[in-house]
Amino acid sequence: MKEPLKLSRRGLLGLAGVGLAGAGLGAGIAVGVDGVTGGGIASRNAANDPPGLRYDFYGTHQAGITTPAQDRLHFAAFDVAPGTSRADLIELLQDWTVAAAAMTQGKELGEFGAGSANYDAPPEDTGEAVGLPVAGLTVTIGFGPTLFSSSTGEDRFGLLSRKPPELVNLPHFAADDLDPASSGGDLCIQACANDPQVAVHAIRNLTRIAFGRAVLKWSQLGYGRTSSTSTSQKTERNLFGFKDGTANIKNENASDVADFVWTASSPSSPWMAGGTYLVARRIRMTLETWDRASLREQERVTGRTKAEGAPLSGGTEFSETDFSATAADGSRAIDPQSHVAQAHASHNGGAKLLRRGYNFVDGNDALGRLNAGLFFISFQKSPEQFVTIQKNLAKNDALNEYLKHVGSGIFAIPPGAPVGSFIGSSLFLT
Amino acid sequence: MNFASLAKTLIVSTAATALALSLAGCVPNLRGTQTDAGNGPISVDSSADACSLSITSAPSGNIQFVITNSGSQVTEFYILANDGLRIVGEVENVGPGTTRDLVIQASPGTYYTVCKPGMVGTGIGNAAFTVTDSGTEIVRSADTQALIDTAATNYASYVRNEIDLLVAGTDAFAAAYVSGDFDGARTLYPSTRMHWERVETVAESFGDLDPKLDLREADLEEGQEWTGWHAIEKDLWPQNAESGFIAYNQTKRDHLAGLLVADTATLKTNVHTLTFTLPQLTNGAIGLLDEVATGKVTGEEEAWSHTDLWDFQANVDGALVLFGGVREVLLQKDPALAAQLDTEFSTLQGLLDGQRTESGFRLYTELGVAEVKALADQVNALGEPLNKLTAALVLK
Incomplete structure (x- = not known):
């Protein structure tokens, strides 16, 4: 088996490590290395087996997709800094891989970690996760359309010929009100954990490692999961107070995962085999208006009961929706305009998504309304699945009265990396 | 596994040259x-x-x-x-x-x-x-201490020179201000302050002088008298002050100008005998860039004149002088860090040069959001490696 990669000197610079003073060492290694020295990873805990739920970082697919959805999210989009070369970008992805692999296994970053080392240097690890359990941290890295070609069509990193035809900005959907400052990005990192500080620690340190190579464009905290991606999980509620994601793709359903999530090799982008596409949408909910709506109205636009989450056609939460069922007055039990009807695969040419959304509350706006909603994330083998469903929802979903899409991003999620390799190696090196 | 054999393993396992190059960042740790x-x-x-x-x-x-x-x-x-x-x-x-x-x-x-x-x-x-002997080569030089001594001596001279220029500029500025030559005072304000900002971390080491000379209005405590550059700045750019701001009377102007001149003269006396240690030099460079990151790139330093980019440039000047002084030592200890700092300083200077005008720099309020962001990103890009400087040099 290959050795895991080590942090590059620039990565270590980001971590402010002490283990990089030996320039003579770097020169002595003679692998065409230009003054590069490496650094190890310190263990967060005295024991090498930190407590808590842990997921492998290395593997066929990236973690954080079919992984049972953790409770907390910190999502970040980055732009590659001006002057960054293709080699710099590769090095950044290697550093991110090393650091993410370490953090997901509960290790502190750098040679000495958060609280040790040279007193004259900034600590290598920022330290706020010291003593916390690993909390099921996953780090998922993706590439935006602008990484492949700038808005003027420039081939920034020699990747244009490998750009998947599917990886283009999402079309404008009816009533979109997107803020460019919280949309798009060349790179993305999704950090999920059951402890919010663990997720924030991951994004913060990966951002630090990237300084000079990539800069944070926008980021979003999600404090509560709204989707379950495993049948072992109960369905959580969104800020409308309804169970969200009852009909989501679950990782136990191998055929759904194969049919709808993982991208197959294609002639134009063979490097995406085993990857997927991530769509992020910051959806503001006008909660004050929603909270004034009658229960009848809330259930009608949703198409499910509020308490149980059962379809209005009857049964319990996981009962099949019956769109032909009628109510006592002869009308459809499930309003054809309801969210559950409009979002259902049967109304969207069979398209399904793996959803991984999170509730957010970012303070309030100037009018005293909660700045709150759903940070929607979905994974799909092709963005077309999302586009089909969202085109339909934007036009027909009764829930739109209470929603506004204010941020958007699309990213190609490359396959996972084996130990010794790095996320994105299939794009850059094969 | 020793370093050489791991390096070989990496090469052997990677047929493609591109991969071998890309693994440049992947050598084992010193530990x-x-x-x-x-x-x-x-x-x-x-x-x-x-x-x-x-x-x-x-x-x-x-x-x-x-x-x-x-x-x-x-x-x-x-x-x-x-x-x-x-x-x-x-x-x-x-x-x-x-x-x-x-x-x-x-x-x-x-x-x-x-x-x-x-x-x-x-x-x-x-x-x-x-x-x-572990076989790990550690670069050492008999000249290192001599280089450090030279850097410290040169920096002390630099500080004295900048403070001399500050005194001369302050005298002229104060004279213009009290005589009612406000145009003249406004012209002298940013260029004179650059001498202060170049050695700001040294000036700040005199705890009582710094607040007397450079306190911003927002930093005042209840009941504290406001003196120094920024108190006069507000009076010189009253159109940028809050509505209801009343221009100072001549008595107050004389008082503020007199204090500015006297406190700057005291500063000159204090720096005359200063000497510097290596950590003071390196931490001075770090401190100056921190000043840029917290006050200048946000436009908070010059709330009324908006001449933040003069201060920005001066902080960078001072940091570059400090880095330049120890660069020879760093080249012995960590040439890659030296090379990276060269690049990042140069990139930052390029961005600043893009904002130059005939009279100095564009005002902070004339900068677009993207321009400020580009400057802030580059300050971060320089700041991360710069904060390594003390550790890289002080480790023997």
């Missing part, structure tokens, strides 16, 4: 020398009457000590060179019951370790410490 020998961090117990180490030898390279104070007085731990005098590494202010770490980079030879409970006297438990 390998210590861990390969089976040694973890070395524990030091500093008690009232002993200074005991868990092991008294280590392979060359990075050596980590974990100092625990089991005594009742605040203690210190020193590693001395084989002359028993020169300090190779030290930890100060280790309180009773607390633990602190120290990392040194040591080449083979004999050293001495000593604890100093109570932080006075010659210390106790002075004992030899042997560093064996």
Whole structure:
């Protein structure tokens, strides 16, 4: 088996490590290395087996997709800094891989970690996760359309010929009100954990490692999961107070995962085999208006009961929706305009998504309304699945009265990396 | 696995040249020398009457000590060179019951370790410490101390020169201001302040002078008298002040100008005898860039004149002088860090040059969001490696 990669000197610079003073060492290694020295990873805990739920970082697919959805999210989009070369970008992805692999296994970053080392240097690890359990941290890295070609069509990193035809900005959907400052990005990192500080620690340190190579464009905290991606999980509620994601793709359903999530090799982008596409949408909910709506109205636009989450056609939460069922007055039990009807695969040419959304509350706006909603994330083998469903929802979903899409991003999620390799190696090196 | 064989493994396992190059960032860590020998961090117990180490030898390279104070007085731990005098590494202010770490980079030879409970006297438990040859090459130069001494001397001269220019500029500025030549004062304001900003971290080391000369209105405490550059700035740019701001009367103007001149003269006297240590030089550079990151790139420093980019440039000038002074030393110890700092300084200067005008720089309020963001990103890009400077140089 290959050795895991080590942090590059620039990565270590980001971590402010002490283990990089030996320039003579770097020169002595003679692998065409230009003054590069490496650094190890310190263990967060005295024991090498930190407590808590842990997921492998290395593997066929990236973690954080079919992984049972953790409770907390910190999502970040980055732009590659001006002057960054293709080699710099590769090095950044290697550093991110090393650091993410370490953090997901509960290790502190750098040679000495958060609280040790040279007193004259900034600590290598920022330290706020010291003593916390690993909390099921996953780090998922993706590439935006602008990484492949700038808005003027420039081939920034020699990747244009490998750009998947599917990886283009999402079309404008009816009533979109997107803020460019919280949309798009060349790179993305999704950090999920059951402890919010663990997720924030991951994004913060990966951002630090990237300084000079990539800069944070926008980021979003999600404090509560709204989707379950495993049948072992109960369905959580969104800020409308309804169970969200009852009909989501679950990782136990191998055929759904194969049919709808993982991208197959294609002639134009063979490097995406085993990857997927991530769509992020910051959806503001006008909660004050929603909270004034009658229960009848809330259930009608949703198409499910509020308490149980059962379809209005009857049964319990996981009962099949019956769109032909009628109510006592002869009308459809499930309003054809309801969210559950409009979002259902049967109304969207069979398209399904793996959803991984999170509730957010970012303070309030100037009018005293909660700045709150759903940070929607979905994974799909092709963005077309999302586009089909969202085109339909934007036009027909009764829930739109209470929603506004204010941020958007699309990213190609490359396959996972084996130990010794790095996320994105299939794009850059094969 | 030793370094060379791992490197070979990486090469052999990667047929493509591109991959071999891309693995440039992937060599083993320096700590390998210590861990390969089976040694973890070395524990030091500093008690009232002993200074005991868990092991008294280590392979060359990075050596980590974990100092625990089991005594009742605040203690210190020193590693001395084989002359028993020169300090190779030290930890100060280790309180009773607390633990602190120290990392040194040591080449083979004999050293001495000593604890100093109570932080006075010659210390106790002075004992030899042997560093064996691990094969890790550590770059050293007999000239290093001479280079550092030169850097310190040159920097002291630089500071005195800048303060001399500050005094001359301040006198002219104050004269223009009290005589009612406000156009003249407004022209002199940013260019004179650059001399202050170039050596700001030194000026700030005189705790009482800095607030008298450079306090921003927002930093005032209740009841505190506001004096110095920014108090006059507001009076010179009243159209940018809050509505209802009343221009100062002549008495107040005379008072403020008089204090500015007198306090700047005191500063000149104080810096005359200053000398600098290596950490003061390197931390000065770091401090100046921190000033840029917190005050200048946000436009908070010059709330009314909006001449923040003059200050920005001056902070960068000062940081570059400090870096330039120790660059020769850094080239011996860590040429890659030196090269990166060269690049990042140059990129930042390029961005600043893009904002130059005939009279100096564009006003902060004339900058677009994207321009400010580009400057802030580059300050971060420079700041991360720059904050390594002290550690890279102070480690012996």
